Amino acid sequence: MTIDTFKGTAASLSLDKLRRSCGYCAMHDVCLPAGLDGGDLERLDSTVRERRPLDRGSALFHQGDSFTALYVVRSGSLKSYVEGSDGDMQILGFHLPGEIMGVGGLTNDHYPSSVEALERSSICELPYPQLQAVSASMPALHHQLIRVISHEIVSEQAHMVMMGKQQAQRRVAIFLRSLADRYGRLSRDPTALTLPMSRGDIANYLGLVIETVSRLFSRMEADGILAVNRKSVRILRRDLLDALCGGETES
Amino acid sequence: MTIDTFKGTAASLSLDKLRRSCGYCAMHDVCLPAGLDGGDLERLDSTVRERRPLDRGSALFHQGDSFTALYVVRSGSLKSYVEGSDGDMQILGFHLPGEIMGVGGLTNDHYPSSVEALERSSICELPYPQLQAVSASMPALHHQLIRVISHEIVSEQAHMVMMGKQQAQRRVAIFLRSLADRYGRLSRDPTALTLPMSRGDIANYLGLVIETVSRLFSRMEADGILAVNRKSVRILRRDLLDALCGGETES
DNA sequence: GGATCGAGTTGACCGTAGTCAATAACGCGC
DNA sequence: GCGCGTTATTGACTACGGTCAACTCGATCC
Numbered sequence: 001m002t003i004d005t006f007k008g009t010a011a012s013l014s015l016d017k018l019r020r021s022c023g024y025c026a027m028h029d030v031c032l033p034a035g036l037d038g039g040d041l042e043r044l045d046s047t048v049r050e051r052r053p054l055d056r057g058s059a060l061f062h063q064g065d066s067f068t069a070l071y072v073v074r075s076g077s078l079k080s081y082v083e084g085s086d087g088d089m090q091i092l093g094f095h096l097p098g099e100i101m102g103v104g105g106l107t108n109d110h111y112p113s114s115v116e117a118l119e120r121s122s123i124c125e126l127p128y129p130q131l132q133a134v135s136a137s138m139p140a141l142h143h144q145l146i147r148v149i150s151h152e153i154v155s156e157q158a159h160m161v162m163m164g165k166q167q168a169q170r171r172v173a174i175f176l177r178s179l180a181d182r183y184g185r186l187s188r189d190p191t192a193l194t195l196p197m198s199r200g201d202i203a204n205y206l207g208l209v210i211e212t213v214s215r216l217f218s219r220m221e222a223d224g225i226l227a228v229n230r231k232s233v234r235i236l237r238r239d240l241l242d243a244l245c246g247g248e249t250e251s
Numbered sequence: 252m253t254i255d256t257f258k259g260t261a262a263s264l265s266l267d268k269l270r271r272s273c274g275y276c277a278m279h280d281v282c283l284p285a286g287l288d289g290g291d292l293e294r295l296d297s298t299v300r301e302r303r304p305l306d307r308g309s310a311l312f313h314q315g316d317s318f319t320a321l322y323v324v325r326s327g328s329l330k331s332y333v334e335g336s337d338g339d340m341q342i343l344g345f346h347l348p349g350e351i352m353g354v355g356g357l358t359n360d361h362y363p364s365s366v367e368a369l370e371r372s373s374i375c376e377l378p379y380p381q382l383q384a385v386s387a388s389m390p391a392l393h394h395q396l397i398r399v400i401s402h403e404i405v406s407e408q409a410h411m412v413m414m415g416k417q418q419a420q421r422r423v424a425i426f427l428r429s430l431a432d433r434y435g436r437l438s439r440d441p442t443a444l445t446l447p448m449s450r451g452d453i454a455n456y457l458g459l460v461i462e463t464v465s466r467l468f469s470r471m472e473a474d475g476i477l478a479v480n481r482k483s484v485r486i487l488r489r490d491l492l493d494a495l496c497g498g499e500t501e502s
Numbered sequence: 503g504g505a506t507c508g509a510g511t512t513g514a515c516c517g518t519a520g521t522c523a524a525t526a527a528c529g530c531g532c
Numbered sequence: 533g534c535g536c537g538t539t540a541t542t543g544a545c546t547a548c549g550g551t552c553a554a555c556t557c558g559a560t561c562c
Binding site: 167168208209211212215230 | 518519520521527528
């Protein structure tokens, strides 16, 4: 769909607004609007605010902030994490374009975790009162919202399986495969990963230490599975990577 | 509130139906209906089916079954788990009265995990199509449903923090404290736990082996924190238990 | 009452990943 | 270009929890 054909169906919108709209967005079908048709899509669109881009290291919200909105990654990537009272951090997940953030806040008016940009990122903001109002009269959106939240649960459960008993190399393999699959869904090359997070972030997320992650990257490179160069990782043998993952899944 | 006074407000219902209703249920305010008023409560009630009790070891649903309903524990307790293709099991959580089960199925029409009774248990079934129909015209229920699902996410995140880097004794301490707190919310004695799950289940859930859990129970008993006798655990020194937990929380 | 079975406890030993430390590679500012 | 700080890699050693095995304790069944 080109801008021109789309313009025909929504002539009243300015080109600028149009360019920011969900219908035009490349994330369209992997994002909250997936499955919504024209009219509903426009109504959802009216609730979306686009925040100015977040620079690397700056926070979208902090643990304990009062809950105001859900967010969706438009471009870039972010990490969510919690900090214990003794200052230790646990990374809960990484967020790529099309993925939702802030759902933990729905349960008690405060975000239970912090979210921070790993690189310069654009974010769509969905103020919750408006989203609630719109979805009240739009069963399709309502259902889609519940589906997306439920998907978070399933992803977290997959991660719990990994943290439960898998050995270190399998954790790293599953992590890389998950990233590759998500890249694929975004129509990027799933064999050429550019890791936006540090080795420390990866280690923390996987319940390992940085040295272990580093060693395993080296080992998988020696085994001909990967080509690693700093933040860029090329998957040379997807079959061997899958073999390392065993029967477990994480998407 | 006695049965008689309640009967006066709903004379058309049979006593039997009444006894099964959400309004009469002891779990009332820690369950899905929390915050709903009379009229709404009755409408929710109409969608609830009570399944016959599940015996110890029998399944509520299996991983891969097609998604039909959400479930709530009325009495007893259950465990949810996933099985990898290589036959290994990972327990994802334990479910006490008032807690919801099956939310993972909302995202793609199939339950991603299995649920099995740890003891004879009563279950309320909420067929999803009906729940969806009722909540479409009842914003309060709709919002409550989202809150409950989001709560699942937050609980799982707390568990991920634990699995990330906490040492074995802290895991066991956090597990016991979590159970004690949930007992408290059910107005049971939070210092006298009757563990419905085996040592193996606890170990699996915490990412440990059975011997480690056993040793730590013994150690905490030697330290005067617990009195352990098979499945019954008495918390003698809640302060010391909290100290072992450090700054971390899990509810 | 005794045999049997499963669940749990305890001990001895071992292995994987963590700790500590040194080095290397890159990024950034001047 | 040079120096400095941050991030990553590699090596040597350690420790925590896992493995393997023996034993105890109850419950159940003839």
